[in-house]
Amino acid sequence: MSEYMVEMEHIDKVFKTRHVLQLDEETRRRRWYKVNKVHAAADICFGIRRGEIFGLLGPNGAGKTTAVKMVSGLVRPDKGRVMVDGLDVEKKRRQILEKVGVVLEGTRTSMWPLTPYENLMYYGNLKNVRGGVLKGRAHDLLDFIGLKEKKNTEVRKLSRGQKQKLAICIALIADPNVLLLDEPTTGLDVQSSRAIKDRIIEMTRQHGRSVLVTTHDMHVAQELCDRIGIINKGVLVACKPTSELLDLFSDQVFSFKVNTLPDSAAFGDLPGVLGVTTEQSADGPVLMVKVVSEEALRSEAIYGVTERLRGLGCRMVSINQRQQNLESVFLQITGEPLQDAEEKDDSGTDAA
């Protein structure tokens, strides 16, 4: 038996999108539309272990939702193979659907004229669950997710957070081994977001489910996931345990709090120094120094910066290793800030 519950093996997916044009910039001819090819997945490989929360992180249009849909069989890859619990999604889709629960567009998947309990009974039947088992599970899930009080309220009267919770219950009604959550906390207030994250962690630990979470929110990924894959324009650019991913970069940036800001160009020639920027924080001026990860050279670089500061007449108040967050990890891996990547994607390379 494979150690992975979900495996994506060398997945390729290209979507053709049509952009309505008045004038083709390349040929200078007028056209009705232009067909663009968008790589939603380019040789993507990753696996999700049993009882693990795996996060797919990336900007809008990076290919995250496409990955979720490929695991659930809603989208067929052009190349490669998706395996769930040792079964090929292409060949055994129906069997796999009994093992997989999906939350896509969470707040809208439920039937709004029905109550949460009625929704669970309805979707339970659709998922082949019936009788006493279904009733018991519906009650347990509503209790677990915190919707017990609202079980007889029509969904249309529920808040966005409550609808999202219900969507998760619907995904769990067949007691799946794999849970796929597409942007589970988007648009929720802090409290609802916290509650949902807690429930996801709880059910993963208690029931040993494998969870795939896609998000463009770095904090969600950081708080929830055991491992993170960073995806950008269909390419999986990194895939590591969350702590390792943060450690990988955290030793590279040091902040030197000083009494007066020197010229950052004065540090460029120091060995082991990759880049220097200056910031004016609330506590005073700060020199941010990015150094190489090799330990010996790194120490030399820090020593060099300290000496150079002294030479320039700057008094050093403190040195701190900067705590990295995934925002800056994303920046360092992809070479562009998350917001820029999203803006570019919004302007014409929407993959999912």
Add this chain to the structure above:
Amino acid sequence: MGFFLVMKAELVRTWIVMRRYWFRTITGMIMGYGMLMVMIAGFIYSRPMVGSAMSKIEDPMAATNFVLGFIIGMFAFGVVGMFTQGLQGMATTGVLEQLCMSPHGLITNFMAQTLVASVTSILSSSVMVFMVTFTVGGSLHWDTLAVVVLLTLTFFNLIGFGFMVGGLVLVFKQVGQVAFIIRMALFGLAVFAREEVMRQAWFITIPLHLLPVTDAAICLKYVLIKGQVDAAGEHLSVFQHPSFYWLVANCFIWTSIGLVVFRFMEDYSRSKGTLGTY
């Protein structure tokens, strides 16, 4: 077994919605009745303007014919609509993605959904047909076996056609708008379909026979209005009527085509990445 489980779920859901929104359900029926009566009255009182061509409308049997055609038309409109506007609506709300995630498969889900919607529609339509018929002084000849067989065949005829159009909608969502015109055409055909229409040249009658609602409407009208009495005034069972054979043949043809096209298009929309989305 899966089909009946899904059907039970649909039945419960429909019942809950009808009961919860009872005012809307009753209003819908009253409006349907009122609309039919207004249309019949409109036809009758517009006679001086349209001349003798409309003289038959004054006849209760002709009015009943019209009402029944209207109801069959609405039925066809509704069933095909489930696969077009209904599918579009579910895609827009995100419910379709969940249906696609059901291990029973999309075809089973749709079949069950449409069957429940059709039974509901038939029940409410029957009440309306009897009310309107009674109001205009007409009468209906009831033959349970014939009506059940004909409605079943009509259902599969329409569902086959619906699956075909629905398959196209899965991939090309804009087809739904075109399908609205097709639904209107089916509706018109059901209203005006009668045996006399089928005495035209072959190049008119063959396409009419191939459409999913023509022979269904003719057969139902033949049973309910004519009481299974042919033009010579002799009793001829609907099961011996030529339109019945066309209906049976159509039923197999449309159901087969519909299921094949739907399965193919479902598969294709998975490749295209449009399954379940709008």
